[in-house]
Amino acid sequence: MEMSVNARDQDPHGSLGLGLSLSLSIATAAAPLELPPPPPAPAQRGISVAPISSHPAPPQPQWWNGAGHFFSPASGMDRSLEREHHYQQQQAAFHGHEMPFLRGIDVNRAPAGGESRTRGSCSEDEEPAASSPNSTLSSLSGKRPAATRSGDLEGDHTLRAGGSDDEDSGAGGGSRKKLRLSKDQAAVLEESFKEHNTLNPKQKAALAKQLNLKPRQVEVWFQNRRARTKLKQTEVDCEFLKRCCDTLTEENRRLQREVAELRALKLVAPHQYARMPPPTTLTMCPSCERLATADDAAARRPAPAGPWGPVPVRPVFVDGPARRS
DNA sequence: AGGCATAGGCCTATTACCTCA
DNA sequence: CATGAGGTAATAGGCCTATGC
Numbered sequence: 001m002e003m004s005v006n007a008r009d010q011d012p013h014g015s016l017g018l019g020l021s022l023s024l025s026i027a028t029a030a031a032p033l034e035l036p037p038p039p040p041a042p043a044q045r046g047i048s049v050a051p052i053s054s055h056p057a058p059p060q061p062q063w064w065n066g067a068g069h070f071f072s073p074a075s076g077m078d079r080s081l082e083r084e085h086h087y088q089q090q091q092a093a094f095h096g097h098e099m100p101f102l103r104g105i106d107v108n109r110a111p112a113g114g115e116s117r118t119r120g121s122c123s124e125d126e127e128p129a130a131s132s133p134n135s136t137l138s139s140l141s142g143k144r145p146a147a148t149r150s151g152d153l154e155g156d157h158t159l160r161a162g163g164s165d166d167e168d169s170g171a172g173g174g175s176r177k178k179l180r181l182s183k184d185q186a187a188v189l190e191e192s193f194k195e196h197n198t199l200n201p202k203q204k205a206a207l208a209k210q211l212n213l214k215p216r217q218v219e220v221w222f223q224n225r226r227a228r229t230k231l232k233q234t235e236v237d238c239e240f241l242k243r244c245c246d247t248l249t250e251e252n253r254r255l256q257r258e259v260a261e262l263r264a265l266k267l268v269a270p271h272q273y274a275r276m277p278p279p280t281t282l283t284m285c286p287s288c289e290r291l292a293t294a295d296d297a298a299a300r301r302p303a304p305a306g307p308w309g310p311v312p313v314r315p316v317f318v319d320g321p322a323r324r325s
Numbered sequence: 326a327g328g329c330a331t332a333g334g335c336c337t338a339t340t341a342c343c344t345c346a
Numbered sequence: 347c348a349t350g351a352g353g354t355a356a357t358a359g360g361c362c363t364a365t366g367c
Contacts (some may be wrong), residue, residue, distance in 0.1 A: 179355070180343070198335085220356060223335070228354085230336090332365085340357070346350095 181221070185211045189218070193225050233317040240314050 181189070192199075192207055199207065199222055201215075208215040266273040 180353095181355080201333090217355080219334085221354095223337095224354065224356085226335085227337075328367105330365100330367085332363100334362085334364105336359100336361085338358085338360105340355100342353100342355080344351100344353080346352105 181213075181217075185213065189221050189225070193222065197226055197229070198222065229317065236315050236317045 188211055189207070192203075196203075199218065204215045204218050204222075207213075208218045211218070262273070265276075
C-alpha cells in the first residue's frame, strides 16, 4: 500500500490535509475501499470556513485536518482568506474581546511591579500591533531579532505557585529559563483553544492581558498546542491506516482464495461453473459503475477509485493534550 | 500592472528546562 | 538522592501572504 503524505501539495505550510492525503492515498492505492466520509467538523473547535462573499466557493467538502484548519480540497479560497474569515468569526465570538471563559478565574497574581522580571521587557509585547516601519523588532527579514526573542518572554512570566520562583538565579545569564504556566492559565488557554485554535492580534493581546502573559507567550502556547493536536491526530491516523491495511489485506486474501476456488471449479466442472450465479462479493462501484471482479484483487491491480467496501471509520482526535498518568 | 522590500503569521524541528516516577 | 523519560515552553528558520513603494 502506498502511503504518501504529500501535504505540501495541498498546503505550502504543510498544515493541511494530513488525514486527507492519507485517506486519498489509501483509497487510490488499495481498492476496493470505501472512503470514510469526511469527519464532521468538531463542534468544540468552533471554526468553520464558509464561503465568504468575495470568494463564493462552491459547496465542497471541507475536512478537518487535525491541525486546526479546514481544508477545502479544491476550493480557491486561499489561506489568508480563510484566516481572515477565522478572524471575523472569532471576533464575533469574542464579542469585542469579551471572553466569557475568563470571567471568574483568578488568574495568578498581578504581574506588575513586584513580578519577576529577569530581563528587559520586549517592546513588541508592549505594543502588540508593532507594525510600525520603524520597529526595530521586525528589522531582520520580518523576524524578531534573536536578541529580543530570547528576552521577550521572560519579563512578565507568571510562575506557577510552588515553582522555582527564583528570578535572581538566572542560571548563567544566557540560558533561557523554563517557566510553566499555572493551571488556571493553561485552563483558560485551553478553553480559548477549543473555541478557536488561532488568534488574531486583538484576541491574542486580550488573552495575554487577562492571563498576565506576554502576547508572544500566548502565541507560542497556541503554536505548540496546534502542533500537539496535529501530532495526536497523526498518531490516530496511523492507527487508522494500520486498521485499513489489515482490513484490506484480509479482504485480499479472501478474494484470492475465492478466485482460486472458482478457477478450480471452472476446470473441474465447467458446465456447473457456467450456471453459477455471480459471486456474492461482486460489487458495483457507484461512482464509475464498473464491476469489481475477483480478478481485480487477484491481479493486485488497483481498481478504479471509488467507494467500494467497508473500512474502519477514520477517527478524529478531539482530546486535549496528553497527560501523564 | 508587475517587481521588490518589509512585516507579520504560522509551521516544523529542535532545544532546554521542569516534573515525576 | 540520582536519574531517565516525558511534557512543554521557548527558539530558530523557512515559507507564505499582505501591504506599501
